[in-house]
Amino acid sequence: MWRALVQPLADYFRNLSQFFKLGWDRFWFAPCDPTTIAVIRIFTGTILVYTHFVTISITRDLIGAHAWVDLQAINAIHSGDHLKEVRERNPRLADEMPRPSFFSVYYYLPQEDWLILAVHSFFLVAMIAFTLGWWTRLSNFLAWLGHLSYITRGFTTWFGLDTVILMLSFYLLFTNSGATLSLDSLFREWRRRFWTPARGYDWRELLLAPAPPSWSANFATRLIQVHMCIIYACAGLAKLQGGTWWAGTAVWITMMTEEFTPLDFQWLAHLGRHTWWWLSAILTAFTLFLEIGFPFLIWTRFWRPILLFMAVLLHGGIGVIMGLGSFQVAMLTGCAAFISPEGWRWFLATLLQHKEPTDGNRVSGHPRHQGERIPVPA
Amino acid sequence: MTSDMTPPLTPKKWIKVALSLFVAWHFYGIFTAVTGQSTSMIHPAPLPALQLARTTYWYQHLLFMHNAYRFYVPDPGPVQTLWFRLQYEGQHGRRVAYWYEVPRREDFFWRMSYQRYMSVTMLVQMMGPDPTDQTKLHPTSETLLSSYVRHVAHKFPRHPEVPEAGPLQRIELYLVSRTTYPTGYDIQRGLTLDDPRWYRPVYYASYTSSGQRVQLETSLQVLRDHLPTILTNFRDTSEFFSALFPLTAEVLLYDFRFRIEAGADRQSALRQINPPEPMRQLLRIVPEALDLAETRPVSPATYTELINVLHQMCGARRGLRLLEDDLLPLGVRPRVMPPETLPGSKPSPGSVEPSSPTPPFLVPDPKNNVPKPNNAFGRPAVP
Structure with missing residues (x-):
């Protein structure tokens, strides 16, 4: 009797575990076209290069020997010496206080400005190579290490952009993001077709040559997708603690933050007695809906295009209002992980006026899977 | 790096297991990072989340993934900046001051550089107070501020x-914050974003050029620390008194006056002491303060007068005009006057003479078209 009663339950859990295992496998390890990852690489690299290039003039102030935060302060914080007074008053509290344990290449360099600038320039070159997809695996690692070292050495010079860019460049380490749309793939295709002059040397064809599907591309894409959902969920849910987000005036205050905003929005107040509040309330509700709804709705086929369009509006709007253009491009780069490789291929082919071969969505260049249809992550 | 290797379409089993374990650990670390941080003093992180976060600190910090992604929470603003007053030895025992404001938008061509400097000033003030001594900043902030001072000393x-x-x-060192930002109604009343009264500079500490804190003389401690607090706190809150006023008075009476006495003209003296932008803006609105500081003797009476x-x-010059809704609680409903009926304007053909006189508190100033506030109702509202 007991066996008969327990059996359905056991079957249920066995089926559940098998279903979970299959779903887990399919979610993380199904092979896919690496075009999406390649697009993310190009945007991530471009932001990295821009970020480091435009701050060259203040590099010494940020990571030099006499930077805003010098090594003397960082060593004191890492070792816990700065908690000496707290320890005298409350030893237990001092032990419980978190102590940062950041890593930076610059911590171990002799504090000479010329040497620091030379290492910084080396990382900048690696970032350019990463953007172009040249020696992509190595340049990806160096670009990530360079940016990590830069912001941990600066210690208090980072903001949201840096965490998003670091996240993207870290996840790209799990795959070969230069498999397509890169100098690596361009050279590879060029070498492969060198002996077949009949095909010609159209650079667009070489650049857009389909890469073999890869499970690691899917794995990296999934990591980015899940992390983007966490970012939006945290940003949206934490806003519910603030009174202005409930009152609908948060976006107005953001517009009035003259330290950030590049434009003067005071004229909006004169459009009507309460118009500014209506406008702010609508934009505030829009922000909350997108940020809280994104982690749940983005996985459905119906809502995905709508949410991505809303994300473009939101981040474009923040870029205009707050002047944080690079940060918003970084967020949209993360959102690009939700666009299928087929979508990106169509977009790029249309942009470059290149006619894709009819088997463009099928495996090419893979001996065992030649001609198979490339699966697209849901 | 070119490669002709064809990757397998599915990973080996041990790779799957290893990566699955990594995914579980990694997102556990992210979860503890985003839940183990307080939004603010009144929104602390729950204790279980704090304890879980301790298990992954090393991992979060190694990858710099310790951000809680709480952008503009709990509410947007206010922005914090830093003002440094550098004091050099002068002739005849007269000190020479130079103010360094961080960050100042005009100093940066690229937005990214400005944003980095903004992080320098904001992150150090966002760590909250010392848990064992609420009058001081967090020990990490203290250490960083000493480093900032060393940097500024090296720069100048x-x-x-x-x-x-x-x-x-x-x-x-002065910690400066915007008290608040104007609502649409405030702007309709005549307040502007660049009003210097929004700024609240608070003296924090004095340092040697090596970043060691020094104790000020008692009289200076009163002037820098206690007096602005007393003046700000014991005023009628509707007077919109800013902590910028006593600081500007001090700068005029000492830093500016000493340069004038050293033979500099007014413009040169201001260039030499390089006051922060809100202070400049205040002096643009009230240029008489410069005359006072130049002519009156240095005394407590002059300080108070300034x-x-x-x-x-x-x-008076940044007075507020009243809105119709401001009067409703008082039972007054003022008439909305057409522009042609205002004093100094020609009546348009066919216009009707108003049946009742314009309420005095709504009569606009013909020069700048800003209504003069009435004593009974026109006191500026506290934003």
């Missing part, structure tokens, strides 16, 4: 505008 070892000034004596002049003239 000599006075950038007065070559004959002696070496750097000490650096005084504060009063700055306060009253700024209030």
